[in-house]
Structures are given as structure tokens and as C-alpha cells.
Amino acid sequence: MSLFATLSRSVALAVMLVITSPAALAQLEPTDEQRQAAVEIADSLRYGHYADINFDEAWSEDVFQRYLDILDNQRAYLLRSDIEPYRHLEADMADAIFNGDLDEAFALYDAFSERQRSRLESLLAQLDEGLDFNFESNERLEIDREDAPWATRQSELDDLWRKRLKNDALTLALTDQDNEQIESNLRQRYEGQLTRIDQTEPEDVFGVLMAAVTGSIEPHTGYLSPRQSESFDIQMSLSLEGIGALLQSDGEYVKVASLVPGGPAERAGILEPADRIIAVGQEDGEMVNVVGMRLDNVVDLIRGPKGSVVRLDVVPAQAVDMTRSQTVEITRDTVSLEDQAAHGEVIEVERDGEPHRLGVINVPTFYVDFDAFQAGEEEYRSTTRDVAREIDRLKEEGIEGIVLDLRNNGGGALQEANSLIGLFIDRGPTVQVRDAQGRIQLYGDTEAGTHYDGPLGVLVNRLSASASEIFAGAIQDYGRGLILGTSTFGKGTVQTLNDLSHGQIKLTRAKFYRISGDSTQNRGVEPDIIFPSLIDPERIGESSLDNALEWDTVQNVQYRRYGEPENVLEKLIAQHDTRAQNNPNFRYLERQSTLARQLREQHTSVSLNREQRKREMEAQEAEQLSLENQRRRALGLDELDEWMDARSEGVDGAESAEGATEDSDAESEGEEDEKTSVDRAHVLESAEILLDYAKLQDNRRLAAKR
Incomplete structure (x- = not known):
């Protein structure tokens, strides 16, 4: 029997299964603890959140729609008629949450759960009857239905799921699985999902509902169940x-x-x-x-x-x-303070036949050993102390400038961001923190003197967030150095964790502002010189998150400028562009990021024809492979036969240049890695730019003396 002929029979069987299944009859109801927690969460949002929230009908409608989106974001289970009995929640959700009246929201979850269970049992019934894998039609499956209207007839969803099942089977078939393996894998998937539905508890429903409530405010506010609170505590203790x-x-x-x-x-x-x-x-x-x-x-x-x-x-x-x-x-392993410690190196850059030494200090996070600090130990570990030691070591090696690498640094201790800035300036403000009442607290460096006053660069990327953005923003505002890389994450908010009678709430209480008055929220820190990157800002970063708080400004504070990098930026960018055009890794990053964006925009549906699907997939990967092999040829590396091989070897990993022998020593292999790694390209170019900057500064000082 064919894939298509069995569908109507299996749907009928699924309906029977839903009616007779004991699990389908079990209604999930809110507990008294959850009702009370809902009231406490509502009060916390009303009186404790940074944003001025109007809990009106528009807010209720937003929460209701968000709840539906979390339940069925692909519009694949619920019919419009399933939702209609609960439409009054569009206007009443605020009252329901503030009063702890959660019954109707739970009932909507039950309706969704019943539809989901029915659909999975239908798929399993079809597997029981056996599938005829016919992949010769010209049908296509829409892969993102987030904005699709709710179906009005069951037949619409039946057709969608006929295509979904066919796509699930085709996806496995394209990995060279036979029919028996495909049926086994699909059965495991659907049975696993069905088991998870039957294991749903009231706390799960409450968590989804509260995610809709808090997510309607902004993305960093959220409810933590007692289980999640315990997990969070474990994570914070490392x-x-x-x-x-x-x-x-x-x-x-x-x-x-x-x-x-x-x-x-x-x-x-x-x-x-x-x-x-x-x-x-x-x-x-x-x-x-x-x-x-x-x-x-x-x-x-x-x-x-x-x-x-x-x-x-x-x-x-x-x-x-x-x-x-x-x-x-x-x-699996734990992460120790030592694993996250700042560490430096020396990079040699050749100009006009002469070697120049530049220092690079990688700062993975802003950390401090709080236990040792509070115990009064003099040699406690911290970001600032470790960076200061690395600066001293690099100065002894005769470096002409230092790059601080803050890529992938998601933040950490605010006090460390402040004190680290103090290594490079002679006293002054570092960041402003504004609370919900509009009160601004100013943080700054109070220690006289600087630890390093030479040429400075700060390398950032889309995953540099929070404290990293405070540091980079202050260095930029002071004119103390160059910011290089890509726009940062844009997390400019402060959260606190508050206990509830049942669980906890993570609440946004304040926003960060630079000393110039600009927020780091949403926009992040814009680099002085932009590098290409494979991280898509539309998928990663604050601006990609729903309901992220807006960028805004406050009054700037008084601070002195240490330099005017903007006066030489045009020349620095021109010199950088010349090198980038001749750098295979930079050309690769630029072209690959453009291609990836184009492919995502074009990839709105998938073919359910096996041969057409293979042709489309091969064409897309051929473009990606071509870019990778262009890079490899330019660097003297062996070309790849498959695009996925680049991932297996690691584009950013250890690759040997063509002609290298097995008995090459570790030092020469390290030199080859420097030249061939895409990730390393940003570090090496940062050193080049900083040397340009140092030379321009020297020339300006000499000109000023004449």
C-alpha cells in the first residue's frame, strides 16, 4: 500500500486511539503553588522590572499569541476551531495571571496536547501498516510556517503531515538508510515524542505559560522552576x-x-x-x-x-x-578558573624586511576568585591581575602594541570590566547603570596611573557581550585604542534572581550605558574597522531576540580623551582593505557569509522528489565547496572532495600545508596553522592594523615636534 493511500485510514485509527487512550483523558490542572507563583511573577513584572509595562488588553493579546506560538509555532497541530473557545484570553490574560486563574490556559494546553498525541499516533499507525517510499513527485514542503494562518479544516493539516512524513523519510533515505532503518528511526522519533507528551506534568505547562508571559516583556526575564533553579545554582558554582x-x-x-x-x-x-x-x-x-x-x-x-x-x-x-x-x-568535563584564564602570546609581523613584535592577550571571560578575594588572600586570581601579568611579560619581550582578544567573551564580573579598563587609563568613569526609576549609578577606575599606555587594539565579535561590551565601549569612548572585528552581541541589561514561593524569577532591573551616554543594548559596540564573519547577526545577538529592549541614550559624563583614532581611520581602513583583498581567509569569510545568507533566503521549501532534492543539495554544497577550495588553493592546501570534510577537519583547526612532511616539528606546524586558519586570520590582521596604528602615531608625534 502506498504512502498516500494509507494516510486516511491511519488518521481514522488515530482518532480512535485518542478516544480510548487513558492518557488523553487525563487533564492537567494548575496547582495552588503555581497559582500563587503566577501572582508573584505578575507583581514582580509590575513593580520590579526595568521596563514600564502597561498590562492592558494589547499586552494580554501579545501573551496569548506568544503562548500559541510556543505551543504550535509551525501551525501544524491546532485548528482555528480549537483556538476559538479560548479567544477571550486575548483580552483577559492579564487578569488571569494577576489573579492566578490559570485553568483556561491549562485547558488550551490540553487541547493542543490532544491534537499532538492524535497526530503522532496517526504517524505510528501508518508505520505499522508499512510505507511505500515513493519520492518521484514534484511536491515541495514549506519549511517555515510560523506566519501561516491557522488551518480551518482537518484535511489541510492531513496534507501537511503527509508531506512532513514523506520529508522525514526522504531525509533519512538521503543518508543511505534502507527502508527498515528508516521505519525504525521514525518509530523511535514518534514514540519518543508521544512518551514525552504522556509524561507532561503541570509544572511543564506552567513553565510554557510563564515563558509566554515573561517573553512578552523582553528575552532575559524568565521563570525558573524549582528544578531549573537547582540546575542554575549548579552551573553558577562551575x-x-x-x-x-x-x-x-x-x-x-x-x-x-x-x-x-x-x-x-x-x-x-x-x-x-x-x-x-x-x-x-x-x-x-x-x-x-x-x-x-x-x-x-x-x-x-x-x-x-x-x-x-x-x-x-x-x-x-x-x-x-x-x-x-x-x-x-x-x-564531559568541568570548567575550572584555570581553563578560563587570560593568556598572551607574541606575534611577529614583517615590514620592509624588518620584524616587529606585537602582543595578543586572549581574555575568555571576566572572572574573579570570589572565595579567595573574600577570604583576604593577596594572590587571588582575577582577569585584571592575570592580564597585568601578561602585559608585564609581553613588555619584557619588546612588543610594540597589544591586542586584547575578547571574541566569544560573554561577560562575567562587572567589577573586573571596570578594573581592567583601569589598566589602560589614569582614573575616570567606565560605565553608567540606570535603574527603573531613572537613577544612574556611575562606576569607574579610582586608581592613579596606567599599567600600559602603548598602542592598543580590542578584537571583538558577535559573541562578545555584556562586560566585554562595557570594556570595548569605554576604550572606544576614551579614544584609548582601536576596536576591531564585528558588531558585538548587544546585551546591555542587568538581571537579578529573586526567590518566589515556588521557583525563582530572573528579572531585568537596569541597563548599561557608556560614558558617552550611548546604550550598549541591542546595537552593541560598532568596531572602528569591520571584519567579515560567518556568524549571522540575524540569528545570533540581542537584535535577533523577540522583544529586546530598544537602544537609547542618557546624558554623557565628563571624561578625558587619550587619543583621536578616528583621525587616522581612513588610512588604516585603506591599508587593511589592501591586505584583506589579498588574504584568502578574509576573501573566504566575505564570500561565504554572503553565500550563506543567500542560501537561507532561497531555502524556504524543500523538494520531496529524491533526485531533485539531491540536485538542489549538491548545487548548494558545490558553491560552498568551491569557496573553501579557492581558499585552500591560495594557501597551498590540499583541496577537499566534500564540503562537510572542511567541518570534519575543522576550517579553524590544524591543517598541514601541501608538501609538509610527517616529521615536521611542532613549531613549523604552528606556523602553518597561523597562515591557514580562518579563525586565526582575525588575530593576525589585528596585529597588522595595530602596527599600522603605532607607526602613524609615531609619525604624528615626530611631526608635532618639528
């Missing part, structure tokens, strides 16, 4: 044993939001931001499909004892088809 990656939901998928500096995933070099995880397995166990799985359950699968291995099936961020996954292995 005793969490996992892979060191921050994950977030992205539709049905789990996406890597960022990597913990010094963590196992970053050290392994095989995960990147925006990668999607589609399956998780233990070292010797079967892979568990996690598409559609709740985020906290995925996190539980990935966690494990230190030293154990977890396997992840990952679709790279740059892949445009979910069939292009690869399995990676990461050894």
Missing part, C-alpha cells in the same frame, strides 16, 4: 559536568547559542554557535532523536559524569539541509 555549551530552543530543534570559554566543546573545536543538535547518544548507547524534545530533557541527556563521552548528531550552522549532519564526540 561544578556542572557537561560539554560547556549554552543551548536554546529553535523551533523543533535545539541550537547551540554559545560555547563556554575553556569548556570541553570549545577545546574540542567541533561545535559552533547556531549548530543544531538532532540526536544524542552515550559512548556505547544508541542515538536518541531529540527533534521536538524539550530543551531541559536534551540538556539532561548531554550531561553526565566527568570523563565520560557523549555523542552528538549535529547539523552545522552553515548547512542548508537537515540531511547534512555529522556525529561528534565530546568528553
